Amino acid sequence: xxxxxxxxxxxxxxxxxxxxxxxxYEVTNFRSLLWYKQEKKAPTFLFMLTSSGIEKKSGxxxxxxxxxxxxxxxxxxxTQTGDSAIYLCAGLTSGSRLTFGEGTQLTVNP
Amino acid sequence: DxxxxxxxxxxxxxxxxxxxxxxxxxxxxxxxYWYRQDPGLGLRLIYYSFDVKDINKGEIxxxxxxxxxxxxxxxxxxxxxxxxxxxxYFCATSxxxxxxxxxxxxxxxxx
Numbered sequence: 001x002x003x004x005x006x007x008x009x010x011x012x013x014x015x016x017x018x019x020x021x022x023x024x025y026e027v028t029n030f031r032s033l034l035w036y037k038q039e040k041k042a043p044t045f046l047f048m049l050t051s052s053g054i055e056k057k058s059g060x061x062x063x064x065x066x067x068x069x070x071x072x073x074x075x076x077x078x079t080q081t082g083d084s085a086i087y088l089c090a091g092l093t094s095g096s097r098l099t100f101g102e103g104t105q106l107t108v109n110p
Numbered sequence: 111d112x113x114x115x116x117x118x119x120x121x122x123x124x125x126x127x128x129x130x131x132x133x134x135x136x137x138x139x140x141x142x143y144w145y146r147q148d149p150g151l152g153l154r155l156i157y158y159s160f161d162v163k164d165i166n167k168g169e170i171x172x173x174x175x176x177x178x179x180x181x182x183x184x185x186x187x188x189x190x191x192x193x194x195x196x197x198x199y200f201c202a203t204s205x206x207x208x209x210x211x212x213x214x215x216x217x218x219x220x221x
Contacts (some may be wrong), residue, residue: 004152034209042114042200042212043153079188089151096141097168098210100152 002027006089006101013079014109021104027091033065033072036088036096046074055056079108094107113137115134117203122219131187131216133179133201139211141204142184144168144176146197147215153200191220 013073025033032050036043040059044103047056049065054062060083076083084107090098114135123129133142140161145153147169155168157176165176172197175187188195196219202210 009150031207041214044157045209048209089152092207096204096206097131097155097158098143100145100154102150102152 002093002099002100004089004091005100006087006104007072008104010105012107012109015080017108018075018077019077019079019106021089022071023073023085023089023101024069024071025089025095025099027099028092029094031094032092034090034092035063035072035074035092036042038086038088038103039084040060046069046087048070048092060065075107079106081108081110084108093103112205114211116199116213116216119171119214120217122221123191124221125192127191127220129191129218131186131199131201131218133184133186133213135182135203136157137203137204137211138181139203141206141210142178142187142220143204143210144174144186145200145202146170146195147200148197156186193220196220210212211212 003026005024010016047063052067052110060077065072086103088103090100136203143158147153154170159178162178177185199216201213204210217221
C-alpha cells in the first residue's frame with residue numbers, strides 16, 4: 001500500500017521566520033513528488049519534483065527531492081501571514097494516481 | 111471562469127438519500143478524479159477515469175459510484191448517504207504525468 005507521511009503536522013511561526021516542511025514516501029512505480037498549498041478552497045499546485053537533487057524555486061519557496069532517502073522538503077523563507085495554509089505532499093505513480101500525506105498546517109503570526 | 115467547476119458548493123442532506131456531485135472542466139484534460147478530504151487524513155482517492163470508457167476504483171470506493179458522461183464531465187454519486195460520508199469532496203483533472211488541478215470542492219453534510 002502506498003504511503004506518504006508529512007511532518008510536522010502543525011507548525012506556528014512568526015513573520016520573517018524560515019520553515020522547513022518534511023515529506024517521506026513509499027509509492028509503488030514512483031514518478032514524481034508534488035507539493036500543494038491549500039487555503040480555504042482548492043489545493044493549488046506548487047512544485048513537481050522528478051529528479052533527485054535538483055532544487056526548484058518560486059519566490060520564497062523552494063523544494064528538493066531525495067530519491068535515495070525517499071523524501072522531500074519544502075522550504076519557505078521570510079514567512080508572511082499569507083503563507084498560512086495547509087501544505088500537502090503527494091506521490092505520483094506511473095498510473096497517474098496521487099497518494100497524499102496528511103498535510104502540514106502552517107500558521108504564520110504577525 | 112474556473113477551469114474545474116464543482117456543483118453544488120455545499121449540500122446538507124439526510125441519511126439514506128441519493129446524492130450526485132457534478133464536476134466539469136474546460137482544461138481539455140482526459141484524466142479526472144474524485145477525492146474526499148477529512149480532517150487529519152489528507153485527500154483520499156475515491157474513483158478516477160482516464161477517458162470516457164475508463165473507470166477505476168480508488169482507495170475508498172465503497173458506497174460511491176461515478177459516471178463519465180463526456181470528456182469534460184465526471185459525476186460522483188452516493189446511492190444511500192450515511193453520516194460518515196460527511197466530508198469535503200474535490201474533483202481534479204490532469205494530463206498524463208502532469209500535476210492535478212482541483213475544483214473548489216463540495217462540502218457535504220449528511221445528518
